[in-house]
Amino acid sequence: MSTAQNPLSVEVDVVREDIALVTVEGHLDLDTATEFQAQLANQLHHGRRHFLLDLSAVPFMDSSGMNIILRVYQEARGLPGSVHVIDPTPAVRRVLDLTGVSLTVPVSDKVDDALALIDRGEEGAEEADQGA
Numbered sequence: 001m002s003t004a005q006n007p008l009s010v011e012v013d014v015v016r017e018d019i020a021l022v023t024v025e026g027h028l029d030l031d032t033a034t035e036f037q038a039q040l041a042n043q044l045h046h047g048r049r050h051f052l053l054d055l056s057a058v059p060f061m062d063s064s065g066m067n068i069i070l071r072v073y074q075e076a077r078g079l080p081g082s083v084h085v086i087d088p089t090p091a092v093r094r095v096l097d098l099t100g101v102s103l104t105v106p107v108s109d110k111v112d113d114a115l116a117l118i119d120r121g122e123e124g125a126e127e128a129d130q131g132a
Helices: 033-045 063-077 090-099 111-131
Strands: 009-016 019-025 050-057 082-086
Touching (some): 009 033, 033 063, 050 111, 063 082, 082 111
Parallel strands (some): 019 050, 050 082
Antiparallel strands (some): 009 019
């Protein structure tokens, strides 16, 4: 399938200085994954540490999309940061569950739920720093 038949739209909103909400729409596969990867790399370059990946408008994702999610997860963890998948479609959720990605990368129903997890994680990190 060509990207003309299944274009991918990737929009980035900076929720906070270090948090990017990346909204993906369309098929996330070998033909379209480069755009997704480029947007995430750009956000990493600009200092974002936390990524909220809204996949609610992605009807199909293959291993290319999954690998990009795992790659940005590894990079974000080293910052330290995080990656959260937001409201994946049932087909995408199935891929995440069958491959075990959902055991590693948190999946939330809403952006606010993921932000709460980020805030709790940062509070925990601050408390650990103060205790050291």
